[in-house]
Amino acid sequence: MSKIVPIQSIYCSKEDETRLCSFDIEVISEPTTPLIHPMSRLWLINEGEGTLLLNDKKYPLKKGTLVSVLPWQITDIIEVKSPLQFFVMAYYFDNINEIIKTFYNPDSVNLSVSQAMSKTPVVSFDERSYVQMQQLFLQIRDELRTQSQIDSSDSGSAPESLGLSKLYITNKLIEIIVSFIRTRHTLPTQDTSTHASEIFQYLYTHLNQKITLSMLSQQFYMSESAISSYIKRTTGLSFFDLLNEMRVGKTMNYLLYTDFTLEELAEILGFVDSAHISKVFLARIGMKANDFRKTYQSIGDQCRIKDRQVFYAIVSYIYRNYAEDLQPKNVSEHFHISPKELNRILLFQVEMNFSDYLNYIRVNRASELLLKTDKSILTIALEVGYNTEKTLTRNFLRFRSMTPGKFRRSTEFQENEF
Numbered sequence: 001m002s003k004i005v006p007i008q009s010i011y012c013s014k015e016d017e018t019r020l021c022s023f024d025i026e027v028i029s030e031p032t033t034p035l036i037h038p039m040s041r042l043w044l045i046n047e048g049e050g051t052l053l054l055n056d057k058k059y060p061l062k063k064g065t066l067v068s069v070l071p072w073q074i075t076d077i078i079e080v081k082s083p084l085q086f087f088v089m090a091y092y093f094d095n096i097n098e099i100i101k102t103f104y105n106p107d108s109v110n111l112s113v114s115q116a117m118s119k120t121p122v123v124s125f126d127e128r129s130y131v132q133m134q135q136l137f138l139q140i141r142d143e144l145r146t147q148s149q150i151d152s153s154d155s156g157s158a159p160e161s162l163g164l165s166k167l168y169i170t171n172k173l174i175e176i177i178v179s180f181i182r183t184r185h186t187l188p189t190q191d192t193s194t195h196a197s198e199i200f201q202y203l204y205t206h207l208n209q210k211i212t213l214s215m216l217s218q219q220f221y222m223s224e225s226a227i228s229s230y231i232k233r234t235t236g237l238s239f240f241d242l243l244n245e246m247r248v249g250k251t252m253n254y255l256l257y258t259d260f261t262l263e264e265l266a267e268i269l270g271f272v273d274s275a276h277i278s279k280v281f282l283a284r285i286g287m288k289a290n291d292f293r294k295t296y297q298s299i300g301d302q303c304r305i306k307d308r309q310v311f312y313a314i315v316s317y318i319y320r321n322y323a324e325d326l327q328p329k330n331v332s333e334h335f336h337i338s339p340k341e342l343n344r345i346l347l348f349q350v351e352m353n354f355s356d357y358l359n360y361i362r363v364n365r366a367s368e369l370l371l372k373t374d375k376s377i378l379t380i381a382l383e384v385g386y387n388t389e390k391t392l393t394r395n396f397l398r399f400r401s402m403t404p405g406k407f408r409r410s411t412e413f414q415e416n417e418f
């Protein structure tokens with residue numbers, strides 16, 4: 001790609017930034033230019049024929065085709081044999097994914113919605129299934145119109161009606177996604193190799209880690225300079241600016257559902273410090289992070305989103321008590337859940353199981369102490385919750401690929417890493 005690829009809005013709706021999804025109809029009569037989509041989308045093709053380039057892989061488009069565009073994927077309709085008319089549903093993937101895993105998975109099946117939709121991003125329905133899918137899209141469209149009327153109503157029952165409306169839309173949207181995943185009439189792609197465009201989705205799904213160009217180089221078999229050049233050439237953003245853009249969306253969820261301080265959020269989401277997260281959030285959203293929290297948490301209370309706060313509370317509890325003798329059993333008992341449920345929640349929230357998340361936090365704390373103090377490695381090990389220096393070293397090798405001693409000798413602490 002020789003030109004910078006435009007990045008679409010991080011919101012579903014320009015009219016209502018809190019809306020779970022939006023509906024539109026598009027007509028394409030000629031090839032388009034590439035677009036990067038921070039927001040997930042579903043396309044249902046109703047008329048026409050063409051070819052889609054999704055993350056540098058080609059897929060045929062025709063009536064009955066359903067396309068899933070996940071966060072930070074790149075689309076380009078490169079061929080239009082006959083004008084394409086299709087429904088477009090933009091939606092918050094993280095929220096829907098969380099609801100599916102939390103409330104629609106009673107047997108705690110190891111379900112990865114993102115992997116399933118990424119592996120098979122385009123499916124084709126027979127006529128009967130297509131008509132059913134079309135009806136689901138239209139039902140959501142009609143309900144969004146009803147929701148707009150409720151929003152503008154002065155009726156005292158508006159909050160309850162709005163809650164029921166959002167519940168209705170959520171159920172319909174999940175029905176579409178489940179049908180998408182179960183469909184076996186998969187359209188073949190002409191290319192199954194790994195492409196540079198997949199870097200964006202990889203970054204988005206690993207934001208909790210300290211991502212480096214070296215890590216990406218090993219993952220995608222490209223040099224660091226080639227990756228950096230590709231990101232700049234494609235988005236117009238530097239590697240770190242792109243990470244910040246992606247992290248803003250994650251920050252919004254944590255501001256909404258937790259009482260983490262900005263300093264704590266900075267570490268969890270990979271920012272440098274609270275000043276960095278504040279600067280990035282204000283520049284991108286146009287309001288201060290704490291003002292966003294105050295404004296939209298009140299909306300969340302009306303919609304009963306606090307029901308899911310316990311999952312963030314678990315992350316918070318481990319984060320703040322890392323130095324204690326934490327075990328899956330006692331943490332599970334503290335929250336009145338099973339160890340299996342504990343791991344399932346953590347795998348979704350931070351993409352790590354209990355052991356990995358606890359050790360990740362401890363190694364981060366140990367790293368800070370190694371660079372800011374002259375305490376012995378054994379003392380630091382005991383302070384962060386390990387019983388021996390050997391245990392700290394073993395975990396340090398896992399997360400830092402070097403011993404604590406070598407880390408202290410070779411790394412200079414930098415306040416402004418970015």
